[in-house]
Amino acid sequence: AQSVSQHNHHVILSEAASLELGCNYSYGGTVNLFWYVQYPGQHLQLLLKYFSGDPLVKGIKGFEAEFIKSKFSFNLRKPSVQWSDTAEYFCAVNNGAGSYQLTFGKGTKLSVIP
């Protein structure tokens, strides 16, 4: 069975600080990897995704993530956060093309202080 581990429950940063949120998954086969964001009072939105190819993927709002297969990791990064990035971030994985089930981590709450 797949599982996803997000290392930080709550991260507090000042504006302009750099962000890295950890995500590790356990599954030995082909995986698709996702980061979703949930802003306060809003629905889950896709930030970025990795299916194949370049392991460094860029998403919306300046976010990027790097897939490191040997470490089973898919960490999310942003060089300079803004107050508007305050949200909860979820890492998720499914086992390849056609897969119907996303397995989510518990989420990391990010608070950005102006």
Next chain:
Amino acid sequence: DTGVSQDPRHKITKRGQNVTFRCDPISEHNRLYWYRQTLGQGPEFLTYFQNEAQLEKSRLLSDRFSAERPKGSFSTLEIQRTEQGDSAMYLCASSPAPRGANTIYFGEGSWLTVV
């Protein structure tokens, strides 16, 4: 906005009552999913449909939970004889038929509070 829509957004019910949630997926999305999210946790997969066929339902939490998608468009999730432990956010999502990689789009969710 042509995203996934869910109704009602909030439901408060007494223990033992039945509740039903409706989901309208993005137009032309063949796949429809139901997830549950409790406080402090990520969404948890419950069931999914491809068109009108319910292809996976083993993750439904108990036999009090059932879902339908009779015409392959909207779907309903029913919880019978609600219990306090059913209090959660129920999320619907949809995606196109899988031709390779599959991106899933979520609705805003339906909050259930059982008192």
